[in-house]
Amino acid sequence: MGIFVKSKQPPAWLKWPAAMLSGGLVGLMFAPFNATFLVWIAVIPLLYAIWSVDAKTAKRRAAKGFALGYLGGVIAFGIELFWLTEVSTLGAVLLPLYLAIFWGMFGAFAATLGNPRRSRAKPILLALYLGAVWGGLEWLRSWLFTGFGWNGLGIAFHDTRLIAQSADLLGVTGLSMLAVFFQSAWLYSAQSSANKTTAARTLGITAVILAVVIGYGFWRIQSEKKRVAVPLKALLVQLNIPQEASQRLWDGLKVNLSYEDETAKAMESLKPGDAPDWVLWPESALGGEIFRTSDGEWGEWEQNTSTILNVRRGYPPFTIIYGSNEIEAESTEGQLYRKNGGHVYNALAIRSPENDLQTFHKHHLVIFGETIPFIDSMPWLKKIYAEQAGAEWGGSFTPGDSFEPLTAQTSGGQEIGIIPSICFEDTVPRLNRRFVRSGPQVIVNVTNDGWFGESQAADQHFNNALFRAIELRRPMLRCANTGVSAALDSTGSLLQPLTGKRQVLTDATGSHFTSGGLLTKVMVPLNPATTLYATIGDWGIITVALAGFILALVSRQQGVTD
Known part of the structure; x- marks a missing residue:
């Protein structure tokens, strides 16, 4: 099980407040609060809660991890999307309930394949797998059912100009991956203090990676200034x-x-x-x-x-x-x-x-703003629109x-x-x-x-x-x-x-x-410049996410069995 040391388990009731705390911290990262510095620590309470999940089967661990992640997601998106109440209270409730599913999926992964207790992967690699899967799930929600990629974790770097420049590689979702990678590595190291050498090496690698990201940002800014x-x-x-x-x-x-x-x-x-x-x-x-x-x-x-x-x-x-x-x-x-x-x-x-x-x-097109799918076969959707928007439906754009x-x-x-x-x-x-x-x-x-x-x-x-x-x-x-x-x-x-x-x-x-x-x-x-993201688009983050999931699966299969 790698270097992870089984520490004293937190009380079961504490896991839920920890998940809620992460949701609240993520919500505070965005306007109107703009506490963007929280991007470095916001996911840690959720990971701490999920990693402490214990059950006899992987299926039950996944279910508990999903529930914790889902709870955190509901809190986060509920705070971030409160502005939807300006046009639809129903939308302000339903959209967070849907978007939280992707946090729940991350929770299921982190409780099983991404759990240090269940993997032989080295700390830095497991952190990379966790970051990759988080990034892949952010991409998925930006694409599925036309997508809503609003406020991925990486958006919090909008006022951190040097780090933001790396978005030209895998897109802003790559910055979300980076944030979860760092937090996973730091928490893993903190909970693996029995092997101080490995923990110190992990922290050292994250410091080097952060320095490279900052250096890349400085180089990119200077190179853009020099263009004719x-x-x-x-x-x-x-x-x-x-x-x-x-x-x-x-x-x-x-x-x-x-x-x-x-x-x-x-x-x-x-x-x-x-x-x-x-x-x-x-x-x-x-x-x-x-x-x-x-x-x-x-x-x-x-x-x-x-x-x-x-x-x-x-x-x-x-x-x-x-x-x-x-x-x-x-x-x-x-x-x-x-x-x-x-x-x-x-x-x-x-x-x-x-x-x-x-x-x-x-x-x-904005669903329920510029188009309503299936409205011809389900005319009652017009009534919902009229009740929420205060105006009759005028027809869909093409x-x-x-x-x-x-x-x-x-x-x-x-x-x-x-x-x-x-x-x-x-x-x-x-x-x-x-x-x-x-x-x-x-x-x-x-x-x-x-x-x-x-x-x-x-x-x-x-x-x-x-x-x-x-x-x-x-x-x-x-x-x-x-x-x-x-x-x-x-x-x-x-x-x-x-x-x-x-x-x-x-x-x-x-x-x-x-x-x-x-x-x-x-x-x-x-x-x-012709950027990597402009060239390959979302295939970069998709490939990294799939690789992270597969390698985590391989590590799990070679590790502990139920």
Whole structure:
């Protein structure tokens, strides 16, 4: 059984508070608490409780481990996702109950194959197996049933810039694996004090690995600074339109006029020579739909056309990027009409200075927000939606299917590729990476977190999203209606390259729940790095997780029998 020394067992009742403590500590790692330092210790009480599980059969140990892990998960996700009560109390209960299953699966593994009492694996290897399986389960929940990968442990490194840089290897989930690896190794060493040499060696190896991770982060940041890059200036405009669930509380005309006024106000405040290359408005910024035929003919609501003409008038040419709905249309006698049975898309639109149009259709639709599976065969789901959202179901969007990047130019004529994302698609790394190409690129996200009021949802969303800039080594521009409007460089930094000021739109009190415009500047590498994550995607963490599970299984089979 390796070097693990059977210490005095904790009382049975203490295991449950220990699991709950881990859940609470993990919940406190994220906004609004942001106790991110807890990422180094939060899982230790849960591991201590699970490793002390004792039963005559592996099946019973797995069941007890699952129960402890599940309890911890319910507490963690209950705290993290409390903001769901803004739109659905039922959702705020059911989603944590579902997501906790993945913690329970980890608990079952840690109580059996990942238990030092049941394995001959060396401490450092067993810790690696535990970290790998945790990472694999985080990936699984980000993929299964369309996935919800929100707030993996690695997200807590959003304000630890040196360590965050390693996300370009296996994705941010690799950082979650790292956190569990360290905690498993430290706890194993603490409980194996009878063999002080091996325990000290284990701690020494973890220290070396941590030093390598920090060193890698420093090297990555320095190498990104040295890349030849072109400047891109983008004006982000945010209105902070009040909203109740899916319903905006302003009418369409007021929204359009407000975008005109706020954009003009921001443009007038700029210094000479600071004219933006791009102006960004958020998701579903303009209410009138874009009608587009299969051969590319298009038109849109007259008020939208007027608004875009008005914001351009009197200023140097710029590209405008904004969110709108797009309708599949057909042309009859020069008029555009919605095609019979035509699709409706949540779209990101790009209008060049010459008024050429490109659109991207959102891929990853929000269940019970933008689509309801099986609603035609189960119409009672409409009633549930109406009760929870306070509005009648208006029909599902159609998911997009193109993975071709969009393009836009700077005022100097440099063409920039755009990796598009809408709403929480910027928290889905496997989707964003499919748009990566050689040459200069920027990640552009338009979003609206207004569904969730002035809750912690917007901060959590942004902290999840910023890792896309690191994973892909592409700068990011992010424009929200209610949320966090900001610019990030390819290392995930908010700092403006010349002034060193944070590029995030806030009011005088530091709140991002405000209206206004923010001129941002990012340096776009002409030959950006090709990261391991961009190349292999989630296959890296999947392979590591499977290898960890299989090696743990082999170690168990060679070890203690029931």
